[in-house]
Amino acid sequence: MKKVLLGACSVFAFAMTAHAEEAATVASADTADSNLEEIIVSARKTTYANNATDQVMLEATPDASSVLATVDKLPGIFISEGGTFGSDDWSTTISIRGFNVGLSEQQIGMTIDGLPNGNSNYGGGAKANRYLDNENMERAEVSQGTADISSPSHEALGGTINFISNDPTENQRFWAGISAGQNNAQRYFMRYDTGEIFANTRAYFSYSHQNNDAWIGTAGGTKRDHAAFKIVSEQDQWKFTGRLSWDDAWENNYQRISLDQFKKDPNWDRLTDTITGIPYVDQVYRPGWGTLRTNWFAYVKAEYKGDNLDVTVAPYYHDNWGRGDWTPPYLVQVAGGTQQADGAIYGGSAVGSYTYTDPSGNPIAPIDGCTATLSFPYGGGSPANNPACYPAGSLPVGSYRHTNYGKTRIGVTADAAYHLSDTNTLRAGLWWENSDRHEYRTWHKEIDPTVGIEFEYTEYWRQYDRNFKTNTLMMYAEDTAEFGKLQVRGGVKKFLVDLTRVDNFGNDANQGLKSNSKLLFTAGAIYSATDNMDVFAGFSQNFAAIKDTVIEGRASVTNPNIPDLQGETADNYDFGVRFSNAAVKATVTGYYIKFNNRITFVSAGDGTTGVDYLEVGQGTYLNVGGIESKGVEASLSADFANYFNFYSSLTVNSSKYTETTAQVVAGNKVALSPEFQFVGTLSYHKDGVRAGLSGKHVGKRWGDFANTQRLPSFTTFDLWLGYTVAQNAIPGIDTIDLSLNVTNLTDKRYLGGGTPGSYFIGAGREAIASLTFKF
Template identity: 25%
Template sequence: MSSKRHFSVLACLICSTVLSSPLVALADTVSEKKAAGSTTRSQPAKETKPSQQKAALPTMMGQTSPTDENVEVRGHTRDLGDGDTGRAFGGGLMTPTDSPKSVSAVTRDYIAKQNPALNPMQLLQLLPGANVSDTDPLGMTGGNMSVRGLTESQMGFTLEGFPINDIGNFAVYPQEIVDAENLKTVRLAQGSADLDSPHISASGGVVDMYMIDPKKTMGGHVDMTYGSYNATRGFARFDTGYIGNTNLRAYFSYSQARQDHWRGPGWENKKHGEMKIVNDWGDGNRISLAVVGNSLKNNAYPNVTKASWNKWGIGFDNPVGSSGLVSGDPPNTVYERHYVKGDSNYYKMRPNPFTNIYASMPSTFKLTDHLVLTETPYFWYGYGNGGGAYSTNMSQMSYGSQTLPGSINGQTPSGNVMLYNPSLTETYRPGATTKLTWTAGINRLMVGYWFEYSKQRQTSPYSEVSSDGTPLSLWGDSNNVVLSNGQTAQYRNTLTQTQVHTPFIGDSLSLLHGKLTLDAGLKYSIVKRRGTNYLPDVGQKYVNTNYYQALPTAAIRYKIDTHNQVFVSVATNYRMPQNYALYDSGTYQAGRGYSTQANPDQKPEISISEEVGWRYQDDLISSSVTYFHYNFTNRLFTQTLVNERGQTWTTNINGGGEHSDGVDAEIGTRPFHHVRPYVSFEYLHAVTDSNLPVSSGSITDYMHTKGKAAPQAPAYQVGFGLDYDDGHRFAGFNLKYVAKQYSTFMNDEHIPGYVRMNINVGYRLPKMGIFKSPTIRLNLQNISNERYLSWINGTQVNAKSTTGIFGNTIRGSSATYKIASPFAAIATISSDF
């Protein structure tokens, strides 16, 4: 895909977002009314002292504005450079909050001292319930996360008020989102989404990311990083300050990073740009525009099985001309460095290039003393693929039930040839969340509407591979195999259009002079999906599905005294079926059909979450303890089936119910002799409530899964952080313990528990010319160089042959895993200017 195409998309989305928004006209109208009778130009708005601001009522209604309005600021604040105040609780791992549900957060005090290349998921790893996995030191190959046993695709992620999850399968790619230097706060609500959260996949909690605002005076920030595995990274941000005699201020930033794979062949190369423009004119009125652009080219790490991990560990480089494996060996845990003809495991056939552009315009307008309008229009664009390869005879290509010859540029090679076969995805996703908030005395009423229309084109063409195993087209969109009927050969070929209409209403009542707060709300989610499957001989070419779901919430918060408060909340959440459940795809065989078969009747996954919690907050200590309970119905589940011929295929079903109970706790302090400790803890008891259906050959049966522990749900997690900072010297140590996790519903395979430890040390030098806060720091990750499996990528019903409820023997299937990143040393020089 050409750079001109990306540039034109960026230009169009910025112009359409800013110029076509009705809020621009509204802002002009409001400004004109306030300026009536005045001939002077507007002056930059003065900053209101925190003590003079009217505190927002704590609520579950949520907000789509880009600022952390509900975070209380206490005591004297300072800037030690890069937004670090040296005062935040737990070294930046806690913030005071009055939310009537569980909420944790990391702030600049913590973020500014970490490896600057870390992605947002990695920054959350110490918080209660956050089970975070990464596969490389810089977080450039992504990562995974579960909270209270629910994975990131069951949670909602937002940046500046707009949704980050993929609209098709709800996956989150944290390496693409935002540079850590521009992050102000990353907030984790472990239990449920807010009323105005723009998500159709959050059966669990949400992660909300907020970018810093442009500075009021001209300046910026730069840093340079070098580390293990030839890791290099540079970042620069320029803040304009107030532009002329206006309220406008902006920043523009750019970063570039590269690293080699720490095991096996491959590398990552990332280019990333961001901008944010803010216009605020006092009394809470504000317009902002944030744009993020990301271009990433990398090679993937393979997922591994237990057999591969036990045999090969972190893997070996194959010898020239051979895979290095003999008959009966499990696969290598790395891709091949040297190409072997006819072998699809060569690393250059496994790239993962992607380009993303995000734009969001969260804005707030005070229409009257009692009425506030908040509007967040956004646009999301993505284009890229996940690589793969396939060996076949091009004179006998499959076109559904037909067998046809294929050619590349008019030529048909003889015999089996290796073809590059990536999964291409292109997404256009505009939307907006609008809400009106009316406040009168002790009552706060909010009414809003979220609308989104997305178009996602997903294909998987076959294209040419050179004699040395290198795909001729990295993106897979040229040099394709064309069949004799003129059609491009495809593994999948779909178009999904999704419309979301979600009205919501909430009311918050403050009683007993603000000590008691009652919240209640309801949103009604209407989702319409229109799909077209362009593959031949499919069960259903055109798919129309409609989902309707009412999602009520309620909460109570009571302030016992100045320091103690308790809260109770209940919320209904849901997660839509993934779009790939709508389509047949894959390879075609007579008697079976496609290897992946559609189930458009799959129902949404529903969860009801309940929380009861207590908080203590004073000038030195902040702490919280929360008991939680979940009840799930219609869990989304992928099932592998086998017919009497031994042919296998997969489909998507509703896998019954699940419930979980647990306790989250955290405590942190402000500086005490320059030291700020932090501790978090979770106990989780998650249980499968249904016997899952399985098949083997012509046999259909059920497995004894009811009452067993749910996969990917560690019973215990402990996080510990210790921060020392005297204003010049600083150091930190953190530790995360995660207990064992089952990878099958039958609990017959698991990954052991592990401990991961990290250290950071640094020193702030005196001002040097234009450099206000020159700082050097060293981050040491996984200091014990622990080698372990950190994530269950693919769960199974059973890993070993097992007898079903009806007495049939059901063969086991191998779960797949990801290997955690190793020890790495990362050195950074940085400064504000």
């Protein structure tokens, strides 16, 4: 490890002493020449840490992959996707500086073309891969910790990832691609760029379809269809952009396992491939674990650039529908509720369950004295689950449970910057959004559990039906001034967030919470030490509004002693150095973050101090947690020997809990937060040939709150090869491109993300070849 650190320091020392012409920060040749595509990106000149993907990172990522995978090589970022090509939202986790996105936490902002994604959680959220194909992405920008003041997210405690779509080409072009790979992976992509259809107006339409089998076992898989339309019109001082995307995905999931289970068999996540006819065993049949999601997202953006005034206004609309599936090995007995005309019961409560019936369909109990049990899964099942404990002719029963998610969002962002002089700019803006999330759970009877998991269309029980309405208003103002080589900025913003919970069965009283922030301050400075080197420092107070899952958890608690909740906050400090010339781009950033008001669920008797007012059996969410993070992030991109590029990134992070509450102990390291990451990439470009090898090492991490489970370190490698046939080498065809991508080249078995104490196995090796034509 010392050799790695010394090597990294030597590389950065070289970067700081290199001399050459200064390179452009961002350049794209796509709109100037439809056959030549190049993206050169370094960190933007800001007062906070930020990094962006470059062309090499896009080439290293197969087109079939999730766009999330493109940012995994950047400093400070840890992306873990349990499914091949990121094909399972359930097992996708993201970590930045001790903040996480996963099944249990949503602490990182995510935007598409600068517009909010509507949160990233599994139940009704939508990560960036639901909005964008790789071929349609120009780049992804990561603001670690201190993000731009206008960033429209109330989850951005640990920063924001902004995924930017590319514009239509100036020339007419048709693009068709086909990919095939391991695990029966197939993908088709087409895109038509219109060229200029009206004065300074161009558009494109694209469509893709892909499917693949699960990489673990022999059953289950995923399929996805995606379509996008974008139009851009530039008229005098105005630029108008419209974009529409549709995404329809059906995914079978991967399951979390314990550290001991991984040590016993690192190739299996304990989901099964065949129907045994025993519902207790078949509850872990992979095709019964499903995620279904459909997303529509549309926006219109108007941008005006005048002599002294810049204005951007962008209204948007998002419609999300989804379902999460599981097959419980029993039928529920329901009391109360309202019976519908089709026989379904709405509401009521579960008073019992049964697992077998007699031939007439009447529930029966196991034979008295039978002690036969099942050893799999989940530590085994009781005699009530074992067919050996029932008379001959008894029939198993089971449920197919749907958790249904729906969300509609409508909103607008507006930003105005007025240049008082060449050295002073005032900026102000707002973000408004109204969101209505609908969630309900239905239970369906399996038709014949002895042969499959097919189920009756009409549910026998609708367990609950709720709407969560969120109204958000964020306002901000900022002043930026330059004094010679020094640029300073200061700003303030505030969130006003109203959250309402409505029980559509009328069983529970409606609940409401306000999640308004205090005034949040930002400040920063950049000093241009030389023509090639900037020194920067920044501070921001980040905010995360109360989630609707919190109001759901508090709805049943009426104890008047429970204090009001406040939104979570994080104070972020960045300081660092950036260097850029024609051959070398490098950045080193140090940071310190204090995360306060962490919302944690506590129960009576769990050891949390100051909650004596909770009665036995009661629990609630409280602001009783905190995290402190500090570390260093560094990156280097160096061109050498005309045709080669070396890229490296380094992350050293320490994140600790600052308060003892529930399972959390003050001083312990944050569960699942990487402490050391190192990336090294060597790539080659010449005469249409490209190739590269990239490796990423992730050090040991604590996996649980108690810091008793130390997850092993791991190193993975990605390989890519490609060749582009010379332009017009074949009449009628502009270019032909061949590529081969191999992710996790050595087929390394490792534990990726998860939740504290249970973890997903990282995706295995996947090779995929692609053939692309551009006409």
